[in-house]
Amino acid sequence: MRRGIAATALVASIALAATACGGDDSGSDKADGPVTITWWDTSNATNEAPTYQALVKEFEAANKDVKVKYVNVPFDQAQNKFDTAAGASGAPDVLRSEVGWTPAFAKKGFLLPLDGTEALTDEAKFQPSLIEQAKYEGKTYGVPIVTDTLALVYNKELFAKAGLTEAPKTWADLKTAAATIKAKTGVDGYWGSTQAYYAQSFLYGEGTDTVDAAAKKITVNSAAAQKAYGTWLGLFDGKGLHKADTTADAYAHIQDAFVTGKVAAIIQGPWEITNFYKGAAFKDKANLGIATVPAGSSGKAGAPTGGHNLSVYAGSDAAHQKAALKFVNFMTSAKSQSQIALKNSTLPTRDDAYTAEVKADPGLAGYQGVLAAAQPRPALPEYSSLWGPLDTELPQIAGGKESLDKGLGNAETAIAKLVPDFSK
Numbered sequence: 001m002r003r004g005i006a007a008t009a010l011v012a013s014i015a016l017a018a019t020a021c022g023g024d025d026s027g028s029d030k031a032d033g034p035v036t037i038t039w040w041d042t043s044n045a046t047n048e049a050p051t052y053q054a055l056v057k058e059f060e061a062a063n064k065d066v067k068v069k070y071v072n073v074p075f076d077q078a079q080n081k082f083d084t085a086a087g088a089s090g091a092p093d094v095l096r097s098e099v100g101w102t103p104a105f106a107k108k109g110f111l112l113p114l115d116g117t118e119a120l121t122d123e124a125k126f127q128p129s130l131i132e133q134a135k136y137e138g139k140t141y142g143v144p145i146v147t148d149t150l151a152l153v154y155n156k157e158l159f160a161k162a163g164l165t166e167a168p169k170t171w172a173d174l175k176t177a178a179a180t181i182k183a184k185t186g187v188d189g190y191w192g193s194t195q196a197y198y199a200q201s202f203l204y205g206e207g208t209d210t211v212d213a214a215a216k217k218i219t220v221n222s223a224a225a226q227k228a229y230g231t232w233l234g235l236f237d238g239k240g241l242h243k244a245d246t247t248a249d250a251y252a253h254i255q256d257a258f259v260t261g262k263v264a265a266i267i268q269g270p271w272e273i274t275n276f277y278k279g280a281a282f283k284d285k286a287n288l289g290i291a292t293v294p295a296g297s298s299g300k301a302g303a304p305t306g307g308h309n310l311s312v313y314a315g316s317d318a319a320h321q322k323a324a325l326k327f328v329n330f331m332t333s334a335k336s337q338s339q340i341a342l343k344n345s346t347l348p349t350r351d352d353a354y355t356a357e358v359k360a361d362p363g364l365a366g367y368q369g370v371l372a373a374a375q376p377r378p379a380l381p382e383y384s385s386l387w388g389p390l391d392t393e394l395p396q397i398a399g400g401k402e403s404l405d406k407g408l409g410n411a412e413t414a415i416a417k418l419v420p421d422f423s424k
Contacts, residue, residue, distance in 0.1 A: 205296020
């Protein structure tokens with residue numbers, strides 16, 4: 001779940017207005033010329049986009065019959081923009097879709113089923129859980145291009161100074177380790193986040209989730225969920241534990257504290273690998289420890305599977321869809337994914353893309369090791385939106401402005417409006 005890059009509405013609107021989308025491109029192609037498709041890329045415009053732009057040029061050089069109109073759309077604006085454009089039959093031919101968006105757009109009929117198409121020629125080579133996560137009602141609507149999950153990342157040097165030889169296996173172990181690190185080094189041991197996505201692992205640790213999709217039941221305020229969030233809340237108070245940061249810049253504060261060696265461990269995703277290495281604490285890449293998030297009382301450990309798919313717009317004509325499918329196949333190939341991984345420090349979605357060179361990066365190798373414990377999201381189009389109410393309530397709870405019972409009750413009421421056919 002990569003954090004979006006802020007951009008002004010004016011710049012974004014000008015960029016999109018100047019870009020012909022799938023429907024508009026259909027009429028601009030010359031009968032004897034190449035087909036022009038539009039791709040909306042939602043990656044980081046500064047750190048990641050150049051890699052994708054280089055791959056576009058490679059694709060065009062190898063496929064003279066297709067031109068790609070590249071547009072970088074800010075991640076935090078892309079979902080709404082595509083929703084609006086697709087509803088007006090003017091969406092891009094290809095979208096880099098966050099995994100949670102894929103089933104939601106498929107439900108609305110905006111995406112082309114990819115089963116049996118050129119885009120999924122290598123389906124068997126992708127991690128099965130990622131293909132499953134791209135499905136809606138049995139059909140596949142996206143090809144995974146990058147994946148991610150959360151891990152406990154830690155400063156090996158600080159752990160060693162505290163006499164700790166391995167990463168904590170449980171949340172209780174982490175609390176004990178934080179106190180030991182504080183006592184031995186004077187540095188905080190752990191700094192947690194109040195964002196719902198980062199708290200999701202605590203739910204998994206108690207064998208529960210915000211909802212039980214199969215049973216159509218809201219479980220965010222169940223006994224198991226209350227225990228999970230109680231554990232989460234307890235990691236903001238105690239020796240070596242940093243108090244909850246509920247400011248708008250909390251994400252940046254936590255990241256900065258970790259890369260400068262002011263805190264020994266945090267929960268974070270692979271999208272920050274390149275920034276870890278830029279920090280004073282990790283000039284030596286080998287100092288970065290990466291472990292599966294700690295387990296809860298159920299003994300289960302894991303974090304949500306995130307990442308992005310490439311999806312094809314169902315509203316484009318046959319010629320544009322054919323070109324789009326060829327482009328998706330190229331961009332998600334093992335060669336392209338290896339190149340993306342090496343340049344952007346993101347995780348490939350197919351095993352044959354984890355080349356020796358990719359595995360030589362300790363960050364990429366470390367995160368690959370925790371992927372096995374990652375938990376795919378349920379096939380529920382509304383699932384990603386369920387974190388919204390929690391993003392409102394959890395900071396209030398962590399900041400002491402409302403009780404755990406009240407906050408989870410409020411979240412349950414708000415979630416019920418998003419999935420009205422679910423029972424409490």
